[in-house]
Amino acid sequence: MKRRQASAAAADPEGPPLVPKDVAAEAAVWITRLHGGHRTPQMEQECRAWQTRSAAHRLAFERCTDTWQDVASLTLAGYATATATRELAGSRRAGRSWTRRSGLAVALVLVASALALQPLKAGDAYDTGVGEQRIVVLRDGTRLSLNTSTRIQVDFAEAQRTVKVERGEALFEVAKDxxxxxxxxxxxxxxxxxxxxxxxxxxxAAKPGDQALAVTLVEGQVVVRSAASEGRLLEKPWVMVPGQRLRLSRSDEAQRPATATRVDRPQMDQVLAWRRGEAHFDNVALLEAVDEMNRYDRVPIVVSGTAGERRVSGVVKTGDNASFAEAMASLHGLVVRNHGDRLELIQP
Structure with missing residues (x-):
């Protein structure tokens, strides 16, 4: 009873929000999966692990659990009737109390119904603009974190779940099935x-030698192989282990648009720094650092002359090219020229 009261107090709309919308949506997904017909001990273990990510995750799961228990018999007709009754009563306080309880209940029921009963649609597309990031929770519970300038298409069938990355960068946290x-x-x-x-x-698409694809395995295991429709871009399938990154670069042969270059083990904290709005540079050329920063800002930086050969190390905030350009100018004795649609770094 104490847990339920604490959850209700935390959900008070008069106080600051404690649970991000994406976390609340994920909690609804977990409740739906756990009350479905395919609950397994493995699923329960994964749900417990999800709850340990933060206090917000635990609170979101508690709220959804409470709501599920409270409204097992709630129907949309009942929701409509209660709404009418509340409006006739004219009690502002009662209205707020009812809205907190039943409004959340209806929202969860609708989410659960959509996830559990609605067929998976083919061709769902998700994208982000320059400097934008987005979290998408698919209907199987898979969580996608989309980085800047990313576009993906989702196509779920009975035998296979398929996602196409048309451009950009995405972190996949795949639900086991x-x-x-x-x-x-x-x-x-x-x-x-x-x-x-x-x-x-x-x-x-870009010039030969540029990176076409990078796959970094955070946990578990994946196999990277050539798509059947693209011929043999890889000589053999690569079975990756956690911590590995497989990079493909473009070939100058028309029939082989990409070819495997190397497998390395990057610092995972640096690879995922974009999720914190950061970029990590470790003794890289200024030109390379500028290319990375330009992914997050609509006003690009261009480097003239030999200035691009200067070295850069450190952690910088993405999405603020003006500050980055000024910092590089101060560090390397360069000059920043603002042309309105671009920033130019030049040797004085």
């Missing part, structure tokens, strides 16, 4: 998983 592999198509390859976490970055 051994009967339906999770396949990500990007840059002529397929990344195959059942339940794991991995990062995919796909670059648009």
């Amino acid at each position: 051994a009967s339906r592999p999770f396949v990500v198509h990007a840059a002529g390859t397929e990344v195959v998983a059942t339940g794991t976490a991995f990062l995919v970055q796909a670059s648009p």
Whole structure:
């Protein structure tokens, strides 16, 4: 009883919000899955692990659990009747109390119904603009974190869950389902998983030698292989282990738009720094750092002359090219020229 009262107090709309919308949506997904027909001990373990991420995750799950228990017999007709009764009563305080309880209940019921009963639609597309990030929770419980300038398409079928990364960067935290592999198509390859976490970055067409694709495995296991429709971009499938990054670069052969270059083990904190709005540079060329910063800002930086050869190290905030340009100018004795649509770094 104390837990329920604490949850209700935390949900008071008069106080500051404690649970982000994306976390609340994920909690609704977990409640739906746990009350579905395919509950397993593994699913329960994964849900407990999800709750340990933060106090907000635990609170969101408690709220959804309380609501599910309170409104097992709630119907939309009952919701409409209660709404009319509340409006006739004209009690502002009672209205707020009812809205907190029944409004949340209806929201959860609608979310649960959509997730549990509605067929998975093919061709759902999600995208982000320059400097924008977005979290998407798919109907199987998979969580996608989309970085700047990203576009993906989702197509779920009975035998396979498919996502196509048309451009950009996405972190996949895949819900386990051994009967339906999770396949990500990007840059002529397929990344195959059942339940794991991995990062995919796909670059648009560019000159030979540029990176076409990077796959970084955070946990679990994935297999990276050539897509059947693209020929043999990879000589063989790569079975990745946690901590590895597989990078493909563009070839100058028309029939082989990408070819495997190398597998390394980057610092995971640096690879995922974009989720905190940061970029990590470790003795990289200024030109390379500028290319990374330009992904997050609509006013790009251009580097003239030999200035791009200067080295950069440190942690910087993304989405603020003006401050970055000024900092680089001060550090390396350069000059910043503001042309309105671009910032230019030049040697004086």
